[in-house]
Amino acid sequence: xxxxxxxxYIVGAAALALIATGCGGSGDDGASDGKVTLTVATFNEFxxxxxxxxxxxxxxxVTVKLKKAATANEARDNILTRLAAGSGLSDIEAVxxxxxxxxxxxxxxxxxxxxxxxxxxxxxxxVEQATTADGTLIGYGTDIxxxxxxxxxxLFEAAGMPSDPDAVAAMLGDDWDSYFDAGRDFxxxxxxxxxxxxxxxxxxxxxxxAYPYEDEDGTLTVLDNAEVKDIYDQVLTASEDGLSARxxxxxxxxxxxxxxxxxxxxxxxxWMLGVIEGNAAGVEGWQIANTFPGGGxxxxxxxxxxxxxxxxPEEAKALAAWLTAPEQQISAFQSKGTFPSQLAALESSVLxxxxxxxxxxxxxxxxxxxxxxxxxxxxxKGPQYAAVNDEIQQAIARVDIDQSDDAASxxxxxxxxxxxxx
Amino acid sequence: xxxxxxxxxxxxxxSSQQSSPAPxxxxxxxNWDYKYSPYLYISPFFVLFALVGIFPLxxxxxxxxxxxxxxxxxxxxxxxxxxSQVLDQRNFWIGLRNTFSIFLISGITQTLGALLLAAxxxxxxxxxxxxxxxxxxxxVVAPVxxxxxxxxxxxxxxxxxxxxxxxxxxxPVGWHSDVxxxxxxxxxxxxxxxxxxxxxxxLAAMQAIPRDLYEAAMIDGASRVRQxxxxxxxxxxxxxxxxxxxxxxxxxxxxxxxxxxxxxGQGGASRQWMTVTMYIYELGWGxxxxxxxxxxxxxxxxLIIIAVxxxxxxxARRIASTGGGSNAKPKTAxxxxxxxxxxxxxx
Numbered sequence: 001x002x003x004x005x006x007x008x009y010i011v012g013a014a015a016l017a018l019i020a021t022g023c024g025g026s027g028d029d030g031a032s033d034g035k036v037t038l039t040v041a042t043f044n045e046f047x048x049x050x051x052x053x054x055x056x057x058x059x060x061x062v063t064v065k066l067k068k069a070a071t072a073n074e075a076r077d078n079i080l081t082r083l084a085a086g087s088g089l090s091d092i093e094a095v096x097x098x099x100x101x102x103x104x105x106x107x108x109x110x111x112x113x114x115x116x117x118x119x120x121x122x123x124x125x126x127v128e129q130a131t132t133a134d135g136t137l138i139g140y141g142t143d144i145x146x147x148x149x150x151x152x153x154x155l156f157e158a159a160g161m162p163s164d165p166d167a168v169a170a171m172l173g174d175d176w177d178s179y180f181d182a183g184r185d186f187x188x189x190x191x192x193x194x195x196x197x198x199x200x201x202x203x204x205x206x207x208x209x210a211y212p213y214e215d216e217d218g219t220l221t222v223l224d225n226a227e228v229k230d231i232y233d234q235v236l237t238a239s240e241d242g243l244s245a246r247x248x249x250x251x252x253x254x255x256x257x258x259x260x261x262x263x264x265x266x267x268x269x270x271w272m273l274g275v276i277e278g279n280a281a282g283v284e285g286w287q288i289a290n291t292f293p294g295g296g297x298x299x300x301x302x303x304x305x306x307x308x309x310x311x312x313p314e315e316a317k318a319l320a321a322w323l324t325a326p327e328q329q330i331s332a333f334q335s336k337g338t339f340p341s342q343l344a345a346l347e348s349s350v351l352x353x354x355x356x357x358x359x360x361x362x363x364x365x366x367x368x369x370x371x372x373x374x375x376x377x378x379x380x381k382g383p384q385y386a387a388v389n390d391e392i393q394q395a396i397a398r399v400d401i402d403q404s405d406d407a408a409s410x411x412x413x414x415x416x417x418x419x420x421x422x
Numbered sequence: 423x424x425x426x427x428x429x430x431x432x433x434x435x436x437s438s439q440q441s442s443p444a445p446x447x448x449x450x451x452x453n454w455d456y457k458y459s460p461y462l463y464i465s466p467f468f469v470l471f472a473l474v475g476i477f478p479l480x481x482x483x484x485x486x487x488x489x490x491x492x493x494x495x496x497x498x499x500x501x502x503x504x505x506s507q508v509l510d511q512r513n514f515w516i517g518l519r520n521t522f523s524i525f526l527i528s529g530i531t532q533t534l535g536a537l538l539l540a541a542x543x544x545x546x547x548x549x550x551x552x553x554x555x556x557x558x559x560x561x562v563v564a565p566v567x568x569x570x571x572x573x574x575x576x577x578x579x580x581x582x583x584x585x586x587x588x589x590x591x592x593x594p595v596g597w598h599s600d601v602x603x604x605x606x607x608x609x610x611x612x613x614x615x616x617x618x619x620x621x622x623x624x625l626a627a628m629q630a631i632p633r634d635l636y637e638a639a640m641i642d643g644a645s646r647v648r649q650x651x652x653x654x655x656x657x658x659x660x661x662x663x664x665x666x667x668x669x670x671x672x673x674x675x676x677x678x679x680x681x682x683x684x685x686x687g688q689g690g691a692s693r694q695w696m697t698v699t700m701y702i703y704e705l706g707w708g709x710x711x712x713x714x715x716x717x718x719x720x721x722x723x724x725l726i727i728i729a730v731x732x733x734x735x736x737x738a739r740r741i742a743s744t745g746g747g748s749n750a751k752p753k754t755a756x757x758x759x760x761x762x763x764x765x766x767x768x769x
Contacts, residue, residue: 080707083493102711106493250685251598252573256580387709390688397691402599404692420511421710 034061036315040323041067041090043075046142046302047332048323055322062315072096082309083109089307091316092323095139097129097301101381103138104130110138111306111313118321125378126341130303133216139303140324143338145269146371147204147297149179150276152192153360154285155264159189165362169291172265176205176234179293183243186264193245193263198235198400199393200249204267205231206389207379208294213389214382222388223415232396236407239400246401255279267292269299270339270368277358288359290367296374301341339368346372384421391417479724486717492706497714504718508705514719516693517701518726520605524680524697525673528609528616533665536617537658540624541650554625557618568611569682576607598684604695611679620665627661628654663738670734674727675699698723 042048052064067090069075076099082088083106095103103110114137122141130139149172156163161182162171172179183194195201206212206228213222222228238244245263247254257263258279268276268288276286304320306313322328326344333340333351345351346369354365395414398405405413445453486504489497508514543554560568575582576597584594597607631654639649655662677699681687688704689696696704698719706716 077707080492080711084495102493109493248598248685252577252581253579256577260580384709390686390709394688394691402596402691404599416512420513 035063036061036312037063037065038092038312038316038319039065039067039090040092040094040304040319041069041075041078042094043069043072043096045336045338046094047334047336047338050335051323051328051331055319062319064319079103083307087309089309091306091310091312092320093305093307094142095303095305097303098386100130100139100303101383101385103305104132105383107132107134107136107138109308110136111308111310111317112136113138113140113306113317113320115317115321118324121324121326121343122341123343123346123372123375125298125375126301128378129301139305140320141341142302142304142324142329143271143332144341144372145271145298145300145339146368146375147267147269147292147299148367148371149265149289149291149293150268150272150286150359151265151289152261152285153287155190155192155261156186159186161186161189163287165287165289168287169289172289172291172293174291174293174295176201176293180234180238180243183238183265184241187242190264192261194243194265195238196245196247196249196254196263196266197397198239198244199396200267201238202231202235202393202396204292204297204299205235205294207297207299208377209379210377211380212385214380214384216380216382218382218384220384220388220418220421222392223418228392229411232392232411233407235396236399240407244400246403248397248401259283267297267299270364270371271300271337273356273359273364274337286359288362288364288367290370292371292374295376296371298372298375339372341372387421388418391421482717482720485713486715486721488714490713490717492711492713500714504712504714505722508715508719508722513693513696513701514698517689517696517698520601520680520689520693520695521674521676521697521699523602524605524608524612524676524695525670527605528612529666529669529673531609532613532617532620532669533662535613536620536624536665537655537662539617539621540628541654543621543625544628554622557621559618560614561616561619563615565611565615565678566682568615569679572607572611572614573683598690599694601692601694604683604690608676608679608683608695612673612676616669620669623665624658624661627658631657663734667731667734667738670730671727674723674730677703 040048040052048066052066056062056064069078075094076096079089079093079095079099080102083103114131114135118140123144126141126144127137130141131137149168151168153163153165153168156168162168171182173182186194209225209227209231211221212225212228213220215221239246245257247257247262254262258276259282266272266276273288280286304324306316306320310316324342326340326342326348329338329340329342329345330348330350332338333345340346340351351365352363352369354363355361356364391414395410398410398413399407485496487501488499488504491497539557543550543557547553576584578584578594578596578598581597584597588594595603597603635653635657636649639653644652676697680689680695680697681700681703683695684690687700688708689700702716702719702723704710705719706713
């Protein structure tokens with residue numbers, strides 16, 4: 001608060017600037033002797049360490065430097081800043097599917113990666129996510145997050161409901177009505193809430209709507225979209241019926257709730273298994289139902305892009321294509337568990353034979369491979385998607401988590417917030 | 423004053439010694455040296471300030487007058503459209519409310535707490551240095567680390583504080599849903615970090631108060647509390663003013679603590695604890711990626727801080743010149759001081 005804070009900021013900013021300029025000067029590796037140095041920037045764990053050594057051995061003229069950001073947000077801020085600055089990006093930048101809409105507005109900042117060699121390599125919807133309206137492919141798919149329903153078999157059993165994965169999958173059915181009906185049934189027999197929060201289920205449901213908030217030409221249609229309002233009402237009715245644990249995802253209360261019978265079911269993408277295992281250590285009973293209401297869903301996943309800033313776009317493109325080939329992604333899956341998006345990889349025996357001991361030895365590879373095949377809709381996410389989605393999630397949270405508002409008045413607050421976006 | 427006269431002397435000396443009107447190169451150099459080198463010596467600060475202070479300020483103004491996207495860069499010139507756009511936003515006013523509320527809650531409790539803490543540390547206690555350095559402990563903890571720890575304590579259901587509150591039979595507080603409760607929680611984080619720092623400033627000022635004032639008061643039979651209120655506080659006035667002004671500048675720019683108060687960092691579903699700086703970040707780097715609007719809010723915040731600073735300054739001058747106005751306590755102190763001076767020889 002006193003001047004100390006201000007000067008600390010200045011010193012910090014100056015230090016950051018120095019670091020930034022220091023890192024930015026990586027374009028000095030000339031290709032005079034035919035040797036090329038490529039930088040690959042990823043975040044979290046992509047499992048590329050061993051692969052890169054193998055690539056260098058196969059291609060002696062290429063040296064690859066791997067840069068890893070600790071978190072996805074850090075990587076996103078870095079890419080945004082350097083895109084804006086016009087320099088300093090790596091030759092290959094890993095991008096999360098959630099940020100893609102922002103980058104798709106500027107296809108000229110990325111190399112068009114479409115090529116006959118990679119056609120038919122991925123699940124259709126994975127390719128569609130990274131393809132702009134005029135057919136430019138800005139990223140090669142790496143991993144995906146196909147969603148199933150994870151549930152507490154012990155709590156189901158205590159409530160006198162079916163608890164075997166197949167029986168649960170049949171009970172939950174494949175639309176959201178049957179999911180909520182099962183929840184109401186469960187609520188009568190158990191004190192444990194059915195789902196984490198209304199917002200978490202909304203997130204799963206909205207990702208099955210083809211045009212949730214915008215038209216192709218960027219016009220906001222969310223306020224006239226009956227489908228969105230309907231989903232909003234459905235999840236909040238379920239919350240009103242006592243199905244929601246009213247826990248904001250990733251909050252401390254949410255994390256703690258895994259140890260305290262916080263809720264009975266959750267939508268879980270493949271990468272969520274590790275999160276559940278970590279938070280629910282020592283809790284027995286988590287299982288996976290091989291179904292997803294509403295017809296398959298995907299949450300998360302990444303792409304490798306080649307920014308036009310790269311000095312060696314051809315070599316970078318070749319490396320990106322190699323890294324995202326099925327064989328390499330299977331090896332990444334083996335080392336870090338990233339679920340592959342390549343058709344051939346999804347059929348590989350290594351993947352299909354994978355079992356998870358925390359989830360009672362269930363064949364997680366087979367389950368999520370099925371779930372990936374079930375995804376049929378890729379929602380259109382235009383430039384305003386993130387802004388609208390934040391607003392509607394907050395509208396739901398006001399009713400469900402904060403309980404400071406009712407569904408109708410929170411919706412009208414949402415409407416005025418949308419009007420203010422323009 | 424002293425430097426100025428010594429500077430002037432050599433100026434006169436050469437002209438009186440030599441009658442030739444044209445000064446030699448050497449003399450001219452020396453002349454320049456006297457005239458300009460002081461400015462040269464202080465220039466690093468001003469050059470740096472121009473680079474990291476004035477230039478960004480001007481550039482931000484330039485950005486605020488344009489459509490400006492984070493990635494796309496500069497767009498059309500729009501005049502003051504960005505300003506009127508953000509002033510129409512409900513969120514802007516909510517942000518302003520939150521900023522002032524958090525600032526007042528933390529500022530007042532922090533200043534009072536630090537004052538009391540300093541008074542205690544100023545006493546003759548055992549292991550003085552240990553305690554004095556100890557209060558600075560929280561200050562070296564990174565704000566985000568403070569955020570993580572306090573978030574666990576202030577968690578709505580599983581948190582330590584709500585568990586204690588429920589333990590004594592009260593209803594749990596919605597730290598992340600209620601507006602005022604969230605402000606109190608954030609102010610607590612701020613105070614945890616900064617109270618010790620302010621305490622040391624007060625302590626330093628207290629040590630400069632002559633002991634004889636206290637001795638005289640003691641002879642007159644004044645209690646400890648009376649001494650604190652009638653001697654310590656009035657004589658600390660300049661320091662208090664300094665602390666309040668710097669606290670205002672920092673407090674109106676509060677960002678770290680509210681930003682890490684939940685996972686999304688947007689200040690709550692109804693923006694219960696979103697401050698103006700968080701709003702700037704959201705406009706620029708959030709979903710809208712509108713640097714133009716973010717820059718406009720930055721300038722509005724800059725003007726607000728200047729206004730509050732000027733107000734502070736005027737109030738401070740008024741208090742300093744009237745000597746506390748109708749308040750009787752400072753007069754007592756002045757009287758005590760006079761008495762003390764009367765009894766002892768003034769140094």
